Amino acid sequence: MRQALEDIKIIDLSRVFAGPAGSMVLGDLGADVIRVEAPQGTDSIREWSPYVNNESTYYLSANRNKRAITINLKSETGKKIFYEIVKTADVVLENFKTGTMDRLGLGYAALQKINPKIIMCSVTGYGQTGPFAQEPGFDPVLQAVGGLMDVTGDPDGEATRVGLPVVDIMSSLYTAISILSAIRARDLYGEGQQIDISLLDVQVSSLANVASSYLMKGHLSQRMGNNHNNIVPYQVFHCKDKPLMVACGNDNQFSTFCEVLGRPEWSKDEKFRTNANRVENRDELSEKIKTIMVTKNAEEWFDLLSEKSVPSGPVNNIKEVFEHPQVKARQMVEEVPHPTLGKVKLVRNPLRFSKMATSVQNHPPLLGEHTIQYLQEELGLSLEEIQRLKKEGAI
Structure with missing residues (x-):
């Protein structure tokens, strides 16, 4: 069955959840998502328990439908390899601290010279501008700063974070939406662009009626536990x-x-x-x-x-x-082969199309699992050249 993004190549440098979950959505829609990490690994989510045979279940939840390669972006040779990959890519997704990509010589201005139609999406805690742009962004911190915790919890209890990383989850969806929009704009106007996703912006936008009540009436919503501020029962x-x-x-x-x-x-x-x-x-x-x-x-x-x-x-x-019978009927769990775990059970993408597929095509990849295959097939490198690059520490 056809998929909407079969001709789209995404280079994913992101880590933890918001960025990877966003690229996973695009991978579910058929995009060729190339996950790039340093040779020793970049993503701390691999260290988050619980584990299944040394594989983090947290990592597995955000990385299906991707291939994985390793490149040392701090080495000159590694950068040259990355530049070659960018030449044929549609999107580069990253969530390093603001300014990191520029310092590495891999910022939007540099990549645009290599590929004028490239789309670069940067996901950070506070965005690329403003007095807090250099602050690290983690979901519970953004729940606190962005007001979500203040309206969550019992009236007489303390402010409470939501039990899931909802700011990360919402940001992953905005990441996917923004990239799809930029691809559409590029197809219409022939130009790539830079996207600036801020977790704080996403959280503030999610305040919905709570924000409207304050902005229009000066009303400060209170914690109501499992009750609703404005509707009873x-x-x-x-x-x-x-x-x-x-x-x-x-x-x-x-x-x-x-x-x-x-x-x-x-x-x-x-x-x-x-x-x-x-x-x-x-x-x-x-x-x-x-x-x-x-x-x-x-x-x-x-x-x-x-x-x-x-x-x-x-x-x-x-x-x-x-x-739940409805969850089973909607087949929300899919079992897929995995190279070290035999099979893994993953939650399916909730999108359903009459003429497109969103099934799991690829397991969440191991660190650098596809490096050799990718460099051979996409860049035409020989095994001897790849071994040399490994010895140099470039991949």
Whole structure:
């Protein structure tokens, strides 16, 4: 089956998660992603546990559908090899500290001279400009600085980070979107360009209604635990066996919810009739609902609410997620061969097309796994030349 980016070559110098996960999305869409690391390794994510036979499961989660080569970009010979690769590439993706690529002689201005149509995407914590441009950027730090932690957690508890690297994940998607947009612009206008992705920018843009409430009204959103600042009931309720999330997004859904609970009169009560009333009387309504929800198991409530189209769902642990019948039906786990692990189970790309494939074509590569093959096939080097380059420390 065809893939959208079959003719696109991406040189990926990025490390950890935001950059690699972004290039992985493009690899899923058919791009030839060449992962470049130093001969001794560049990516600290390989050291992050848990491991399967010395392979980091964290690394495996962000690097499928890529080939891997090693080049010493600090050596002159290594730089020359990199320049040769750039001549036929469409994109260079990097997430070194701001200014590092320029100091190496590999910045956008230098690469543009080699390939005028090259697209260079730089992913950093704070961006290429501004007083914090030199600061290192790590997901939990950006969750803190960018306001996400301040609106996450219990009202009386401390600010809490989200349990997943959501700033990295969102940044990886913006990375993929920006590269696709730059490729489209190059196809239209014949020019490459430089892309500046800042994790802080991404986090600030994700504040959504919280940002709008402040910018338009000066309203500072508060931590609400599993509740919602502006909608009631939109929260977790404890059932007989486990918690259930209920999200009544409008008055009609609330009215139906009340019917399922056996309390239709609540939807006509002036204290609860409209969402504004319910927000004002949040505590009283929540206590009333809690006393009823604990009388049944979460799945029992889900079945009743689902039948009436009231949004709800049990709070599943990760084991339960992958045992969920819908997750299984959507085939969200794919097992692929791996050179040292036999087979690995990976989460599939969620994109579904009628005429394109997004399946896993290549396992997450070992460090430098494709160096010899790539230099032979793409640059036409002989085995003798490659061995010489290894001895020099260039690859």
